Amino acid sequence: SQTIHQWPATLVQPVGSPLSLECTVEGTSNPNLYWYRQAAGRGLQLLFYSVGIGQISSEVPQNLSASRPQDRQFILSSKKLLLSDSGFYLCAWRSMAWNTEAFFGQGTRLTVV
Amino acid sequence: AQSVTQLDSHVSVSEGTPVLLRCNYSSSYSPSLFWYVQHPNKGLQLLLKYTSAATLVKGINGFEAEFKKSETSFHLTKPSAHMSDAAEYFCVGPAGNKLTFGGGTRVLVKP
Numbered sequence: 001s002q003t004i005h006q007w008p009a010t011l012v013q014p015v016g017s018p019l020s021l022e023c024t025v026e027g028t029s030n031p032n033l034y035w036y037r038q039a040a041g042r043g044l045q046l047l048f049y050s051v052g053i054g055q056i057s058s059e060v061p062q063n064l065s066a067s068r069p070q071d072r073q074f075i076l077s078s079k080k081l082l083l084s085d086s087g088f089y090l091c092a093w094r095s096m097a098w099n100t101e102a103f104f105g106q107g108t109r110l111t112v113v
Numbered sequence: 114a115q116s117v118t119q120l121d122s123h124v125s126v127s128e129g130t131p132v133l134l135r136c137n138y139s140s141s142y143s144p145s146l147f148w149y150v151q152h153p154n155k156g157l158q159l160l161l162k163y164t165s166a167a168t169l170v171k172g173i174n175g176f177e178a179e180f181k182k183s184e185t186s187f188h189l190t191k192p193s194a195h196m197s198d199a200a201e202y203f204c205v206g207p208a209g210n211k212l213t214f215g216g217g218t219r220v221l222v223k224p
Contacts, residue, residue: 006156032210034211034212043203043214043215043216043217044157044203044214046211046212049210049211051210057210088154090156090157092157094212098207099144099145099164099207100145100207101145101147101159101162101205101207102157102205102212103159104149104156104157104158105156106155106156107154107155107156109154
């Protein structure tokens with residue numbers, strides 16, 4: 001069966017420090033991969049998605065970047081964190097088949113101080 | 114493009130009473146639709162999915178949803194709420210390579 005791993009679960013980082021969040025998927029090949037952010041009391045905002053290795057689509061101009069160095073690995077990064085980067089970050093994967101559901105990781109609570 | 118609207122941002126029910134969460138969709142074709150639940154500081158968990166088969170879909174934890182094309186609705190129901198159902202619920206539809214989310218409904222369950 002397929003599983004998705006996302007870490008760390010919580011992170012407290014100072015303003016101006018770098019960020020790296022990692023997400024890996026097991027049990028499937030060629031997944032679509034996604035990074036979402038959820039601000040407190042808000043819905044999900046799509047940050048990046050990827051349909052293949054090295055293919056990244058950015059949805060929102062911001063202080064973050066994403067990379068997909070391997071088929072089942074998706075990394076969210078920042079060179080210098082801002083206070084506004086605080087939030088709950090979720091990784092997800094979907095099959096490339098038409099009209100399929102997504103499966104989500106357990107999320108990372110990022111607090112920038 | 115498909116859009117999804119959840120009609121209630123908050124729903125409050127008493128334990129043991131029915132739960133109804135409303136979702137309308139807008140699509141020019143017969144869509145797939147999904148309901149997810151999110152507990153605090155957790156990821157989204159798939160409750161159930163409609164994929165153009167049976168219009169009444171049964172999911173986990175006693176939830177079910179009925180796809181009604183004539184009403185463009187996909188409402189989520191549960192006959193008897195449990196305290197553990199307190200969470201946020203999202204109605205979601207696929208949109209090409211992406212997903213479109215409803216705004217979410219926060220469910221409060223009173224003892």
